Amino acid sequence: MEKLKLAKHLINFIDESPSNYFACINTKNILNEKGFTELLETEEWKLKKGGKYFVTINDSGIIAFTIGSEKISKYGYKIAASHTDSPGFLIKPNPEINRKGFNILNTEVYGGPILSTWFDRPLSFSGRVFVESDNAFKPKKYFIKYDKDLFIIPSLCIHQNRGVNDGMAINAQKDTLPLVTITDEKEKFSLKKLLAKQLKIKEDKILSYDLNLYSREKGCLLGANEEFISVGRLDNLAALHAGLMSLVDNKDKKNTCVVVGYDNEEIGSNSIQGADSPTLKNILERISNAMKLSFEEHQQALANSFVISNDAAHSIHPNYLEKSDPTNEPKINCGPVIKMAANKSYITDGYSKSVIEKIAKDSKIPIQTFVNRSDVRGGSTIGPMQQSQIRILGIDIGSPLLSMHSVRELGGVDDHYNLYKLISEFFKI
Secondary structure (H helix, E strand, O other): OOHHHHHHHHHHHHHOOOOHHHHHHHHHHHHHHOOOEEOOOOOOOOOOOOOEEEEEEOOOEEEEEEOOOOOHHHHOEEEEEEEOOOOEEEEEEEEEEEEOOEEEEEEEEEOOOOHHHHOOOOEEEEEEEEEOOOOOOOOEEEEEEOOOOOEEOOOOOHHHOOOHHHOOOOOOOOOOOOEEEEOOOOOOOOHHHHHHHHHOOOHHHEEEEEEEEEEOOOOEEEOOOOOEEEEOOHHHHHHHHHHHHHHHHOOOOOOEEEEEEEOOHHHOOOOOOOOOOOHHHHHHHHHHHHOOOOHHHHHHHHHOOEEEEEOOEEOOOOOOHHHOOOOOOOOOOOOOEEEEOOOOOOOOOHHHHHHHHHHHHHOOOOOEEEEOOOOOOOOOOHHHHHHHHOOOEEEEEEOEEEOOOOOOEEEEHHHHHHHHHHHHHHHHO
């Protein structure tokens, strides 16, 4: 796909994916359009060479794969893994609060967002809603993307907080609750009533929900040459998008290629749809079993496999150059970033770095390296968690971003295209 077209496709993909659930829904839509077949974990899998398949895990995780013509035991699995969730806010149960007629909602911080960036902007909500049915284990399920300006988190004016520009501690329980409406003090706004009206269901049938806030501002290209991508949730929907588009555009039929979209990376990945679970291990076992591999052949396949753990990376910041390592300075639009750490918060080692360096060199793709300053504690990602569950060699990479974990992040058009090209080349070799 052409560079600018890919960037615009990414922006639209993110705009249409205000929650992890819609990231999976939109991924499924693309896969369905490209002829992939959905599998259910509750049914027997019958796979064939040349087949294209996907499976979802608890609505917010997704794994798509193509079966290659060559023996999986010899060529292994080529895996590109990412995650579907981003930092933000979840709506708590019984969230309605009425203060002097101001109706606000009780929320909880999810992951590590930059809280200040969520103030004074139109917000809405997205997620899933469960409704009573005859079977307790199979409630009716609705996915909702409330496509209206509904909430706002108003900041305190400077006249009542003179030190606001000197830095302010933000209390997540007090300062970041969104305002939804003003009513009589005896009257209360009801979220369930709003949900029932929107979904055309009875309010008393609503059992529970998983809902998050999202910013209503659309993504865009910007910069003197439209070289930047400005949108929320680049971390980590850009990585999911790059892997997905590499898979559906792949014309090479030799390898068995897998794209994974885990959930809950921002809070530790310890869910059944997270990287710190046996999900990928189990799915690969089912693929091998359906393709009639013996236990011994499956173990050979794992030993011959390689995984690219793909999560956002840090660009050097022009206003804070001192925050970066002095000899490893990745920059926006200078190529995908290999992430390394002595404490193994990234799985990259000398071997896996050499693999990606060679692929990039042969394909004329620029590549960069990120290492934390030795006096700064870095973040974590899905690589080590995934590797603790399944013994496959791999690497941690990502596109360089500014404003990571802000409600609106900044990436590069060239970087996304080169990440897409890198994964595409990886799937072919």
